[in-house]
Amino acid sequence: MVPTMGALHQGHASLFEVAHQLADVVVATIFVNPLQFNNSSDFKKYPLQLDRDVQLLEEHGVHYLYAPTVDTMYGSDFSTSVHIEGITDLLEGASRPGHFSGVATVVTKLFSAGRPDIAVFGQKDFQQFAVIQRMVSDLDMPIRLIMAPTIRERDGLAMSSRNVRLSTAARQQALAISQGLLAAQAQFASGIRESQQLIEAVESVISLTSAEIDYVKLVDAKTLQDTTSASEGSVIVVAVILDGIRLIDNHILV
Ligand code: AMP
Numbered sequence: 072m073v074p075t076m077g078a079l080h081q082g083h084a085s086l087f088e089v090a091h092q093l094a095d096v097v098v099a100t101i102f103v104n105p106l107q108f109n110n111s112s113d114f115k116k117y118p119l120q121l122d123r124d125v126q127l128l129e130e131h132g133v134h135y136l137y138a139p140t141v142d143t144m145y146g147s148d149f150s151t152s153v154h155i156e157g158i159t160d161l162l163e164g165a166s167r168p169g170h171f172s173g174v175a176t177v178v179t180k181l182f183s184a185g186r187p188d189i190a191v192f193g194q195k196d197f198q199q200f201a202v203i204q205r206m207v208s209d210l211d212m213p214i215r216l217i218m219a220p221t222i223r224e225r226d227g228l229a230m231s232s233r234n235v236r237l238s239t240a241a242r243q244q245a246l247a248i249s250q251g252l253l254a255a256q257a258q259f260a261s262g263i264r265e266s267q268q269l270i271e272a273v274e275s276v277i278s279l280t281s282a283e284i285d286y287v288k289l290v291d292a293k294t295l296q297d298t299t300s301a302s303e304g305s306v307i308v309v310a311v312i313l314d315g316i317r318l319i320d321n322h323i324l325v
Contacts, residue, residue, distance in 0.1 A: 072187035074178060077101040077138075078118040078232035079127045082222040086191045087131040089219040093189050099128055100181050101138040106145070106152075107173030113317075118232055137185060144180060153179050155205050158295050162308055163198050163319065166285055171202050178203055182214060190214050195221045195229050197306060197321045201295055221320070223249065229320045241314040244280035248309055251276035251287075252322040255307055259324045264300050269307065269324075277311060285310040285317070292323065 073086045079101075090097040101124060108114035121138065128136055152172050158164070159171035182190070192200050200218050207214055221229050227249035228234065228242075237245060251273035258272050266289040273287045287309050291298050298305055301324055308321045 072098045072100065072181065072185050072190045073133075074100045074102075074181050074190065074192070076103045076117065076232065077124050078120055078235075079124045080222075080230045080232065082193060082195060082230035084127060084131050085222045086193060086219050087128070087133050089217060090189070090191045091132065093191075093217065094187075096134050097132070098135040098137060098185050098187065099133045100185070101136065102144065102177065102181070104144075104173055104177040105141060106176055107170050109167045109169055116236065118235060137181070139184075144177070152176050153206065155202050155209070158198070158201055158205060161198070161295050162286060162288065162290075163310065166310065166317075171199070174199055175202060175206050179206070179210075179212075182212060187214060189217060191217045191219055193221060194218050194321070194323070195231070196319070197308060198295060201293070227253070229318075231318065233316055233318065236314075236316050238314055241316070244282055245311075245313055245318055247277045247280045247282060248311060248318060248320045252307055252309065252320060256322060256324060259301060264302070266297070266299050266301055266305075269301055273307060273309060277309075280313075282311040282313045285312060 073090050075083050087097060103117050105114055153175035154172045155175055164171050204216055207216060223229050226246055228245050254276055255269040255272040258269055263269060269289055270287050277284055289298055289301055289305055289307050290296060292304055292306050303324055305324050306321050310319045
């Protein structure tokens with residue numbers, strides 16, 4: 072199973088390819104989940120393009136699509152929420168209260184509906200993967216989780232359904248995110264281990280633009296807690312707001 076919110080792009084397509092390598096039957100889900108949007112205008116502006124999405128699913132040999140309506144998902148008396156403590160309070164969770172409970176609730180319902188053996192998620196949403204991993208482990212869900220690498224535009228910007236909303240100028244400025252991450256990776260490769268220095272390498276590139284930095288942090292890949300000293304496998308996570316659009320990215324140090 073590959074859960075998505077639609078407006079599919081090559082990043083999603085790569086998840087279908089990974090799924091095909093691991094499973095005989097690949098199911099995509101498309102559901103723009105109101106529970107995970109803490110900002111209702113963000114929800115309303117979320118791009119919808121089901122016809123194009125179906126075409127991409129066919130091109131990638133996806134066998135089934137599950138695309139329920141909001142009413143099917145959440146009847147008027149829906150009363151359950153899946154809440155994961157701790158790691159949902161940090162990073163995206165700190166800026167988007169309730170977001171991860173919305174994600175965990177919908178993913179639980181999608182898993183119940185499809186009962187997949189394997190579910191594939193993207194590294195692009197690194198914290199989301201960590202949260203779902205915690206949930207699957209804590210609730211003994213018999214599902215193997217796979218994290219597939221982030222797919223980027225040719226110039227380095229991580230693909231996202233939200234990118235289409237960026238103005239030409241903001242699209243150009245958004246490049247600073249991946250360039251900042253590359254600058255930090257270069258410093259790490261040259262032997263620098265101090266987190267603050269690596270964080271500043273990212274921030275100094277982004278601060279040349281009009282992007283508002285929500286956070287740039289260096290965290291442990293499992294706990295997502297800040298680390299003062301970086302090592303291979305530590306993750307730099309970034310969230311910025313450009314033109315009112317929230318963009319996230321991350322890099323696992325190698
Ligand atoms: P979304 O439709 O944005 O909720 O994303 C659905 C799935 O696709 C999630 O597991 C995301 O992490 C993944 N995804 C989104 N963008 C990318 C990307 N650029 N590369 C790889 N996976 C991605």
